[in-house]
Amino acid sequence: MSQYFLPTMKENPAEAQIVSHRLMLRAGLIRQTSAGIYAWLPLGFRVLKNIERIVREEQDRSGAQEVLMPTIQSADLWRESGRYDAYGAEMLRIKDRHDREMLYGPTNEEVITVLFRDGVKSYRDLPRNLYHIQWKFRDEVRPRFGVMRGREFLMKDNYSFDIDKKGAIHSYNKMFVTYLRTFARMGLKAIPMRADTGPIGGDLSHEFIVLADTGESAVFCHKGLVDKDILSRKIDYDSDLQPIVNEWTSLYAATDDMHDKAAFEEIPEGERLSARGIEVGHIFYFGTQYSAPMKAVVAGPGGEQITVEMGSYGIGVSRLVGGIIEASHDEAGIVWPEAVAPFKVAIVNLKPDDGAVSGACQKLYDGLAAKGIEALHDDRDLRPGAKFADMDLIGIPWQVIVGPKGVSAGKAEVKDRKTGQREEVPFDQVVQRFG
């Protein structure tokens, strides 16, 4: 840690209005470089990469294929779909040196439709589901809340292409289940809620909402949804997923705009949950809304031209870093779920200038590394109190505290960041405890 670029702050930064923004600045995860635009420092970058990895693994598991589309797009493409003039001031419009109209992509329906149209010609090549994880830009009039409503943000977006509506709904259901798994793996309770389709269009859409007291909007749902568990299920993505989707959608859940007070009050009062939530994912089925104007067609079995049915699916990867903190923090700082934590273990060296203490810490560090467990060794020349405060602030799940007394007794103190519980553990058992 003495060699790590991790500038923490004791004071709350004045510009940060919400807890995740405050904690991300204080814990040295990010720094703002322009309004609503952030640089990710090493600790924040590790969290971002962990979230990205989980998103990628679950996309791959579902059979989606990864591509990478550029950030800068041609305005002409958006004229083909009819969205260029409609999109409004949130689109960052650019002229290049030859005065050609370009834009920084806020989403990728147009680009992916062109790639599909040029590359896929036959019904035999369907279905297809292509995803990418790429930076987007939306020129928010008043960017705020740190990475929760920034202008440049990292998003996973994917796009499904099917021969008919039945296939498209299956693709939609695959992503519905994939999203349940993705958020659950991050330690989040994310509840799918029927949503408005907004500027993307279409007639079937769900938002995935993380419950957090500090959430941006009011949400209403049946309490039973909070306790449902997807990770214990065995999922076969080629099987009919409608029963699983029905299980999650048959209970009431709606965001403020879609809320039906009468329907909500039919739920027994003790089962009703009025809460606040943060949107972390959004899925859409929109049929031929883009494929028809952009002529994304394939030849059917009899040679006939079939306009493909599409859906699109987004996860706010950088937004999730803030969302997870909103859902998991306490007075002292961040409490990272293990799956996304920047390090699993922190070694708190209480006396770096004591050779025996530093030797014991180094031995633990090497032992953990040998097992592939990532640890951060706080070898800074600071008072124990300052170290404890920083450790609680940055929220690494396990703290292994090593001081002169412990070294004499052959023991370290292991602290669980979440519960605060402490336990003395003999040095030779520390590593296997995290194995």
Add this chain to the structure above:
Amino acid sequence: MSQYFLPTMKENPAEAQIVSHRLMLRAGLIRQTSAGIYAWLPLGFRVLKNIERIVREEQDRSGAQEVLMPTIQSADLWRESGRYDAYGAEMLRIKDRHDREMLYGPTNEEVITVLFRDGVKSYRDLPRNLYHIQWKFRDEVRPRFGVMRGREFLMKDNYSFDIDKKGAIHSYNKMFVTYLRTFARMGLKAIPMRADTGPIGGDLSHEFIVLADTGESAVFCHKGLVDKDILSRKIDYDSDLQPIVNEWTSLYAATDDMHDKAAFEEIPEGERLSARGIEVGHIFYFGTQYSAPMKAVVAGPGGEQITVEMGSYGIGVSRLVGGIIEASHDEAGIVWPEAVAPFKVAIVNLKPDDGAVSGACQKLYDGLAAKGIEALHDDRDLRPGAKFADMDLIGIPWQVIVGPKGVSAGKAEVKDRKTGQREEVPFDQVVQRFG
């Protein structure tokens, strides 16, 4: 492969002037979405990720720390360094909705200097070396040669901060050696050549040049440099690296602009190499060129203010995909070095509608997957000739060819893409051959 988004082309695309551009389009690695801007399809994306992974591993090995800076920067930052007006038309200049002047970063000296200045205050926190792998934009007047001279491109850039020149030269040497290792791991012969510092500035600089007949510029060097091997050395990055750097720099090597004909002709004629090359990396030591105007100072041991010494280091990650193809291809297509290949093994199923053949292929595929070996199974309903042509085109290092005759005899044919050598291998020995 029947389910994989891999649109190959038989004909040479008219717009592609150089071999890597032609092969990248034909092998379905990329598609152009605007002039000089490309989307990466699944096969190309896998190569890009492999290159990125090697770059990252070698950066981490050297002790550099990964961050991620945004693509969109404020013009004000570039006014601080004095480069905003000087940079010229290659900089993509943008106005946001509030008419603030922004730009798409072509490089990141300014942003990193601000992050460093705000986060590091004491000489005790030096040295630091921060890197990121992020998309850049240079608005080339005439983009061409595919990803070799595109407008939006992926670059690894890093920045070192030291207390004095001696430290800065050590940081420079670390990157010199890191680059030798990085390119060698990709199967490339990359030769460091003394270079002009250009718009970055400074007084010490090397380009890393890959030799390829189709290279963009003439280069001149001592033949001995081609045979030098870095990967067999044990490197301790904390030790003095000057002897290794001297070994590589004591032999003559220069690009066209730095060429000294008289010095070159002092080399015995048989040892002279006049060739063509492709720049894949560039390193700079530029002292206080940015830290002085931007006031990146730290407190020294006596409390005095010390302006830090900096260097910057770039690798063209997306450009390398083209560079590797320029250096490694034949008449039939790409010949991927194993370390960057999109898949290590291709299974060529000669009769997908024959249950025994497809069963044998699936068994091989599962056996390879169980060992963590990535394979592409060509189960498409195509003539063998078309499959062989596609396989040679996409250049996967090993082809395992399975047909009805082989299945009867219990054997597959294993073809080495590079040498063209074929060998019959009993089915039960195929997997362990690649383990």
